[in-house]
Amino acid sequence: MREALTVRTAPAALHEALGLAPGAVIAFVGAGGKTTTAWRLLHELGGPDAPAVWTTTTHIVEPVLPEGIGLLLSEAPSPELLRALFRRLPRWVLGARRMEALAEPPNGPYPAHPWKIQGPPPEHLDRLILRMPEASWLIEADGARRMVLKWPADHEPALPAEVDAVAVVASLEAIGRPIGAVTHRSALALAHLGGHPEDPVTPEWLAALVSHPQGGQKGIPSGARRLLILTRERTFDPEAFERVCAALPQAVFERVVALVGGDPVALVGPAAPRVAGIVLAAGEGRRFGSPKALADWHGRPLVRHVTTLARRAGLDPLIVVVGAQAEAVRQALQGLPVQIVDNPNWQEGMSRSIRAGLQALPPSVEAFILLQVDQPLVRPRWLNRLIEIHRAAGRPMVVGMLEGEPRPPALFARPLFPALMTLQGEQGGRALVRAFPEAAAMVPVPDPSWVMDIDTPEAYRETIRNL
Numbered sequence: 001m002r003e004a005l006t007v008r009t010a011p012a013a014l015h016e017a018l019g020l021a022p023g024a025v026i027a028f029v030g031a032g033g034k035t036t037t038a039w040r041l042l043h044e045l046g047g048p049d050a051p052a053v054w055t056t057t058t059h060i061v062e063p064v065l066p067e068g069i070g071l072l073l074s075e076a077p078s079p080e081l082l083r084a085l086f087r088r089l090p091r092w093v094l095g096a097r098r099m100e101a102l103a104e105p106p107n108g109p110y111p112a113h114p115w116k117i118q119g120p121p122p123e124h125l126d127r128l129i130l131r132m133p134e135a136s137w138l139i140e141a142d143g144a145r146r147m148v149l150k151w152p153a154d155h156e157p158a159l160p161a162e163v164d165a166v167a168v169v170a171s172l173e174a175i176g177r178p179i180g181a182v183t184h185r186s187a188l189a190l191a192h193l194g195g196h197p198e199d200p201v202t203p204e205w206l207a208a209l210v211s212h213p214q215g216g217q218k219g220i221p222s223g224a225r226r227l228l229i230l231t232r233e234r235t236f237d238p239e240a241f242e243r244v245c246a247a248l249p250q251a252v253f254e255r256v257v258a259l260v261g262g263d264p265v266a267l268v269g270p271a272a273p274r275v276a277g278i279v280l281a282a283g284e285g286r287r288f289g290s291p292k293a294l295a296d297w298h299g300r301p302l303v304r305h306v307t308t309l310a311r312r313a314g315l316d317p318l319i320v321v322v323g324a325q326a327e328a329v330r331q332a333l334q335g336l337p338v339q340i341v342d343n344p345n346w347q348e349g350m351s352r353s354i355r356a357g358l359q360a361l362p363p364s365v366e367a368f369i370l371l372q373v374d375q376p377l378v379r380p381r382w383l384n385r386l387i388e389i390h391r392a393a394g395r396p397m398v399v400g401m402l403e404g405e406p407r408p409p410a411l412f413a414r415p416l417f418p419a420l421m422t423l424q425g426e427q428g429g430r431a432l433v434r435a436f437p438e439a440a441a442m443v444p445v446p447d448p449s450w451v452m453d454i455d456t457p458e459a460y461r462e463t464i465r466n467l
Contacts, residue, residue, distance in 0.1 A: 005246055007238070010257055010264035015044045017257045017264035018167065018227055021337075022050030023308050025129055025137040025164045025380075026227075029157045030216060031144030031184055032171025033231035035060065036109040036262045038138040042069070045136040046091035049335050052136040053082075055094040056119035057158035058143050061102070063093060064111040073097055073117065076124060079131040079298065086135070096120045107146075109262065122160040129162040130377075130467060131298055133308045139163065144184045148174045149201070149209060151189035152218050164312050164380040165225035168216040168253075170209070172232050172240045174201040189215065203243035211252045222446075223381030223388065225314070228253040236265050275387050275411070276368040277315030278357035279307055282323025282346035283373075287455050292374045293322075293329045295460060298467075301332035303373050310371055311336070313383035319360050321353040351423035358420055367396075367413040370429055376463065377449045378409060386411040386443070395441040399433055400451055406433045406442070407451035415439075 010017040014037070020026060022045050028034040038054050046052030065071055070089045074081070075096050085092060095117030106112040119125075119140075129137055141157040144150040148171035159166065174182040180197025183189050190197065192215065193208050210216035210228055220226060228248075230241055241258045245268045248256070255269035281293040281303045288295070293303035303320065310318055318338045322329045323346025330340055343356040354370065361368060367390060369383055386398045386409065396413035399406045410429040412420060416439065419432055433440050445451050454460045 005242065005268065007242060007245070007266050007268055010267040012264065013044060014040050014259075014262075014264055017267055018165075018229075019225070019255060019314060020045070020136075020165070021311050021314070022047065022052075022136055023133060023312050025139075025160075025162060025312065027139040027141040027157070027159050027163045027166050028169055029142050029150075029152070029159075029166060030169035030210065031150035032148035032173065033169045033229060033259060033262070034140050034144070036231070037167065037169065037229060037259070038140060039063075039109050040262050041136070041138050042091050042093075045138075048090055050134065050136065051086040051090045051092070052138065053092050053094050054138045055125065056117075056140040057122045057125065057160065058140065059099055059116040059118045060095075060140055061106045061108055061112045062095070062098065062115060062117045064113060065093070069093065071095070075120070077120075077128070079128060082128070082132060082135075083299065094120065122158050125160045126162045129160065133305060133312070134300065147182060147184035149183040149189075149206065151183065151185040151192070151209065151215055153185060153188075157219050159219050159221065161221055162379070163221060163224055164384070165227055166220045167227040167229050168210050169229045169231065170206055170216070172206075172230050172237055172244070172258075174206065175203060175237075175240050176200050179205070183209075203240055204247040207244045207247035211249050217252070221381055223379070223383075223385030225384060226253050228256040229259060230256065231259045233261060236260050238266065241266055274316050274365050276361055276365045277310040277313070277318045277371060277383075278354070278368050279303070279310060279318070279320045279371045279373060280350060280353045280357070281329055281373040282321050282326075282343045282353045284324035284346075288460070289457060291325050291329070292454065294325065294332060297376055298464070301329075302376060303329055304332050304336065305376055306371060306373050306378070307333060307336060307338055309378055309380055310369075310383065313369075313380035315369060315383065317362065317365075319357050321357045323347075323353065349425040350428045351425055354423060354428065355421055358417055365414070367411055369409050369411050371409045372453060374453045374455070375408070375451065376454070377452060379450050382446075382450050383409060389441050389443055393441045395439060397432060397436065397440040399429065399440055399442060400445040401442045402445045402448055402451055406430050406440075407445060408453075409451070
């Protein structure tokens with residue numbers, strides 16, 4: 001059961017209700033509103049400086065495109081092609097190819113053609129997401145045959161590894177109706193959850209379905225944010241919404257959002273205090289030959305790329321500490337909702353940048369993640385994993401370990417802020433790991449590239465070639 005369940009009015013903007021920012025990578029699974037949700041987010045998140053792509057790893061009905069949205073059908077589109085298209089339009093539907101005509105006319109949230117399009121495979125989307133973090137990616141990852149609840153098959157969901165968040169969708173319209181009549185693959189659901197096809201769906205049964213490891217939780221990557229969307233077509237049922245929320249296991253979902261006709265109406269969570277981000281971008285790049293913050297990463301300054309990754313993890317506020325060539329770094333971040341902090345003493349080492357970032361944190365921040373600007377392959381879900389471990393273990397420091405050594409990024413909670421303020425010269429997070437080992441949760445890094453830093457132009461060029 002959830003503790004101290006508090007239902008509050010949701011923001012009118014769907015992306016705000018879900019806690020998403022431009023550049024989000026979110027997949028949708030389940031039934032009863034995936035397409036409606038993705039279609040609305042395509043309109044909300046897509047803009048001139050932040051394009052959005054709606055696609056699928058299975059198939060979706062091809063929309064009749066309104067003004068301002070394009071369709072690209074390509075088996076293997078390149079980042080260069082997509083960037084050229086983004087200069088023409090900020091919102092795109094991406095598919096691999098058209099499929100056969102539908103047996104029945106489409107019935108959905110938008111005017112549609114009587115056929116479906118098949119999406120690119122998850123591994124191709126992963127490559128595009130890595131190369132194009134400036135775009136929002138909205139990915140339908142399974143089908144439901146127009147049912148309002150769903151149990152996944154053995155091969156489902158088809159989730160890209162690079163998703164930052166997964167939204168499990170289920171319809172409250174199912175409550176009170178026979179399980180067998182409203183649940184896609186109801187036999188599998190009943191085998192895991194119990195019951196009979198003629199039994200009515202209860203809020204508790206629905207909560208068990210969306211929270212089961214082989215049901216709604218199946219295949220979600222470690223560290224990805226888990227969101228639950230509960231839909232109705234016309235009227236809000238607050239009692240049903242609250243009963244489902246109360247029946248969910250603690251901390252399975254970061255937040256639960258109720259939608260009526262696609263509009264957010266109610267929200268549960270998040271109750272946890274904020275976790276901020278501090279990006280260190282003040283160095284002159286002595287070994288690199290120039291400030292790494294300004295190095296070109298697939299057409300964008302590296303500092304903008306790393307800051308975008310931190311935003312996708314939901315770090316708030318996000319502080320970037322600048323020093324060498326501060327004005328050029330400021331220009332590289334233009335338009336992003338970040339706080340830029342000057343470190344006039346950047347030549348005195350990393351510790352002065354950490355101190356400058358700490359002094360800019362508001363009192364409401366529980367903890368922050370310290371990021372270095374020369375780690376272009378850090379994953380938002382790894383940052384979220386550090387936060388998860390901090391909250392589960394209660395340790396004031398969480399650090400990734402690779403080959404027995406601590407590696408940034410690392411999380412530091414407020415009890416360690418005074419110790420961080422005493423660091424000197426080039427001391428950083430490793431100094432605190434050595435000084436307070438009992439305070440640290442050591443987490444094995446799943447992939448060495450996630451914590452790889454780049455010190456030389458040769459290493460930089462090799463990293464770009466291998467991506």
